[in-house]
Amino acid sequence: MTMLRLITCQQATLWVEKRTDIALPLGNRSSLWMHLSYCAKCRRYARQSAWLAHIARDGARRAHPVVLPAAARERLRQRLL
Secondary structure: OOOOOOOOHHHHHHHHHHOOOOOOOHHHHHHHHHHHHHOHHHHHHHHHHHHHHHHHHHHHHHOOOOOOOHHHHHHHHHHHO
16 A cells, blocks of 8 residues: 655655656655645646756757867867867
């Protein structure tokens, strides 16, 4: 049986970030859902976090390798020497 427990905003924000990378255990997901149901600030944080993750994934998919002109590469090489 999964036990719901009250969590702090600090714990909620940590779990919001973790859930983008890993699947949270059922008990943690349930406690996070309960916390987000009554905490408007953490709900806003969760929405913003999801939006930023989406933007980052989209940007990574669209990323093109940077190709510098030969003159720029030479200037950089000279500065690094």
